[in-house]
Amino acid sequence: xxxxxxxxxxxxxxxxxxxxxxxxxxxxxxxxxxxxxxxxxxxxxxxxxxxxxxxxxxxxxxxxxxxxxxxxxxxxxxxxxxxxxxxxxxxxxxxxxxxxxxxxxxxxxxxxxxxxxxxxxxxxxxxxxxxxxxxxxxxxxxxxxxxxxxxxxxxxxxxxxxxxxxxxxxxxxxxxxxxxxxxxxxxxxxxxxxxxxxxxxxxxxxxxxxxxxxxxxxxxxxxxxxxxxxxxxxxxxxxxxxxxxxxxxxxxxxxxxxxxxxxxxxxxxxxxxxxxxxxxxxxxxxxxxxxxxxxxxxxxxxxxxxxxxxxxxxxxxxxxxxxxxxxxxxxxxxxxxxxxxxxxxxxxxxxxxxxxxxxxxxxxxxxxxxxxxxxxxxxxxxxxxxxxxxxxxxxxxxxxxxxxxxxxxxxxxxxxxxxxxxxxxxxxx
Amino acid sequence: xxxxxxxxxxxxxxxxxxxxxxxxxxxxxxxxxxxxxxxxxxxxxxxxxxxxxxxxxxxxxxxxxxxxxxxxxxxxxxxxxxxxxxxxxxxxxxxxxxxxxxxxxxxxxxxxxxxxxxxxxxxxxxxxxxxxxxxxxxxxxxxxxxxxxxxxxxxxxxxxxxxxxxxxxxxxxxxxxxxxxxxxxxxxxxxxxxxxxxxxxxxxxxxx
Ligand SMILES: Nc1ncnc2c1ncn2[C@@H]1O[C@H](COP(=O)(O)OP(=O)(O)OP(=O)(O)O)[C@@H](O)[C@H]1O
Ligand SMILES: [Mg+2]
Numbered sequence: 001x002x003x004x005x006x007x008x009x010x011x012x013x014x015x016x017x018x019x020x021x022x023x024x025x026x027x028x029x030x031x032x033x034x035x036x037x038x039x040x041x042x043x044x045x046x047x048x049x050x051x052x053x054x055x056x057x058x059x060x061x062x063x064x065x066x067x068x069x070x071x072x073x074x075x076x077x078x079x080x081x082x083x084x085x086x087x088x089x090x091x092x093x094x095x096x097x098x099x100x101x102x103x104x105x106x107x108x109x110x111x112x113x114x115x116x117x118x119x120x121x122x123x124x125x126x127x128x129x130x131x132x133x134x135x136x137x138x139x140x141x142x143x144x145x146x147x148x149x150x151x152x153x154x155x156x157x158x159x160x161x162x163x164x165x166x167x168x169x170x171x172x173x174x175x176x177x178x179x180x181x182x183x184x185x186x187x188x189x190x191x192x193x194x195x196x197x198x199x200x201x202x203x204x205x206x207x208x209x210x211x212x213x214x215x216x217x218x219x220x221x222x223x224x225x226x227x228x229x230x231x232x233x234x235x236x237x238x239x240x241x242x243x244x245x246x247x248x249x250x251x252x253x254x255x256x257x258x259x260x261x262x263x264x265x266x267x268x269x270x271x272x273x274x275x276x277x278x279x280x281x282x283x284x285x286x287x288x289x290x291x292x293x294x295x296x297x298x299x300x301x302x303x304x305x306x307x308x309x310x311x312x313x314x315x316x317x318x319x320x321x322x323x324x325x326x327x328x329x330x331x332x333x334x335x336x337x338x339x340x341x342x343x344x345x346x347x348x349x350x351x352x353x354x355x356x357x358x359x360x361x362x363x364x365x366x367x368x369x370x371x372x373x374x375x376x377x378x379x380x381x382x383x384x385x386x387x388x389x390x391x392x393x394x395x396x397x398x399x400x401x402x403x404x405x406x407x408x409x410x411x412x413x414x415x416x417x418x419x420x421x422x423x424x425x426x427x428x429x
Numbered sequence: 430x431x432x433x434x435x436x437x438x439x440x441x442x443x444x445x446x447x448x449x450x451x452x453x454x455x456x457x458x459x460x461x462x463x464x465x466x467x468x469x470x471x472x473x474x475x476x477x478x479x480x481x482x483x484x485x486x487x488x489x490x491x492x493x494x495x496x497x498x499x500x501x502x503x504x505x506x507x508x509x510x511x512x513x514x515x516x517x518x519x520x521x522x523x524x525x526x527x528x529x530x531x532x533x534x535x536x537x538x539x540x541x542x543x544x545x546x547x548x549x550x551x552x553x554x555x556x557x558x559x560x561x562x563x564x565x566x567x568x569x570x571x572x573x574x575x576x577x578x579x580x581x582x583x584x585x586x587x588x589x590x591x592x593x594x595x596x597x598x599x600x601x602x603x604x605x606x607x608x609x610x611x612x613x614x615x616x617x618x619x620x621x622x623x624x625x626x627x628x629x630x631x632x633x634x635x636x637x
Contacts, residue, residue, distance in 0.1 A: 008521055015509045339505045342466060343566070344494020344522035346487045422466050426505070 030318025035369025132228025148195030168218030338425025362406025498567025
């Protein structure tokens with residue numbers, strides 16, 4: 001088989017297929033849908049996984065996050081049957097210092113108190129969340145100081161009435177002024193604004209905002225933890241439709257930064273153990289971004305396997321369609337096969353001719369499928385606002401499989417054509 | 430039950446042989462063996478000095494492609510190919526460069542009077558024209574022998590005569606011709622007429 005033969009065989013294959021355009025296109029549809037769905041589904045899956053993993057990574061893969069959670073209602077009703085509506089739960093300063101002192105591999109521990117309040121400057125009145133934390137908060141969260149400074153160690157030590165605003169809040173409270181050195185009123189007291197902070201991104205605020213859905217995410221006021229504890233007290237009284245409820249929570253969140261990613265998984269167990277011993281109720285939750293990340297990857301793998309199976313099935317169905325048509329074609333062109341054999345074609349030549357036709361069909365379907373397949377994710381992104389990623393390897397795999405299917409399902413019809421006896425074939429009507 | 434029995438036949442190079450006989454007498458079977466499409470269950474067949482009777486399938490394909498030109502009753506052109514492409518088909522299986530042989534293919538098309546219709550497809554041609562394409566195709570590989578099974582069977586008498594004239598001309602140029610026919614007038618053109626009956630040679634007459 002030299003190149004002239006191959007080229008003329010391919011030309012001939014295309015010509016023969018063009019003789020029955022509709023039939024060829026319908027046959028290709030199976031492969032087109034198969035290839036297109038492989039690429040599109042993988043692109044959507046890949047995009048979703050990427051977003052999930054990015055979100056998790058933003059939490060910091062070397063961090064462990066603890067959050068106070070109100071224990072289930074029925075449990076504390078029993079506990080406080082005589083104590084009225086006062087409940088006390090959650091993480092404590094003791095937890096924080098114990099973790100720092102006794103868990104190996106801990107770099108820093110960042111506690112937070114989060115209090116919902118209202119902030120006022122002149123006539124501007126905005127609901128906010130007050131976050132009492134330590135001076136190294138920006139380094140750990142990746143937030144950026146865009147004006148003034150962040151809280152300092154002396155602020156913390158001397159319980160200064162100072163605060164730092166998140167950029168969104170700064171704009172709402174001070175639409176026409178520079179907020180620095182102004183005093184804003186939060187709750188009952190006044191605090192001097194010393195800086196403005198730009199959050200790294202929205203995802204970063206999700207853990208801080210906790211379960212307070214419906215709250216603006218960017219309305220944060222940062223102040224020294226000591227100040228927040230003194231000014232707002234440990235007990236927060238909530239009035240809900242006539243009844244009053246007092247909650248005592250020392251710390252709402254503790255972020256533990258490990259020296260290395262590897263230390264996370266061992267520390268995870270130790271912290272779990274420690275908290276279990278110190279807390280009677282499950283009044284906290286533990287988020288290990290690294291574990292979430294590993295889970296997300298596992299889920300993604302499963303997803304890929306499922307997608308792969310669906311795609312394989314649809315490609316096999318397409319392949320069977322091709323085989324069906326090729327068997328019909330061989331019967332229809334028996335006379336042609338006899339003529340070619342009489343004119344010097346070997347069995348091999350006949351096999352090649354029909355195999356080339358099947359491969360042209362499936363590769364043709366593959367090419368169209370790839371083109372449609374890389375267009376579909378674009379529309380999905382545009383209309384459904386989902387991130388999609390078309391990877392090179394998904395295109396390669398889809399295309400390769402379609403070619404492989406063509407050969408696999410083409411061999412039988414082609415061999416059948418080649419095994420015809422020349423005389424019988426010539427006599428065929 | 431054998432289609433042919435006890436046939437002993439020699440065909441000289443450059444001769445023009447007609448095979449005649451009633452239907453079912455084994456004419457086509459004989460031609461198929463001569464054309465290496467079929468192998469005799471017993472006996473030998475020497476083509477140009479080689480015993481081809483027991484050759485392998487691939488080698489037989491080669492022998493057909495190189496040494497034999499076929500002309501069929503029903504033309505048997507390949508419908509999806511043009512006139513010139515049909516003429517070139519045997520070249521493909523000998524791995525010849527089509528460009529190199531393009532001149533020869535056009536020359537043959539001219540010889541059979543179809544140089545104006547190189548890009549036509551078989552369904553755009555009359556029966557006589559199709560048969561002439563088939564003749565050009567049978568010649569492209571310069572075979573030793575042309576085998577024609579009732580080449581005029583599907584044609585009217587005038588067109589049939591044109592085709593027979595062409596075949597006469599090939600013989601005049603030195604090609605060996607073996608032709609199956611029912612028409613005694615066609616047989617008269619040949620140098621030798623072999624009459625068959627029940628798979629045997631009944632009479633073997635040399636004209637002139
Ligand atoms: N494939 C086959 N299997 C068995 N017998 C066959 C086969 N082909 C042909 N025959 C028999 O061989 C004999 C010769 O057939 P052949 O086709 O050679 O006849 P023919 O002389 O060409 O007839 P016609 O003039 O009708 O074409 C017939 O009796 C036929 O029935
Ligand atoms: Mg016959």
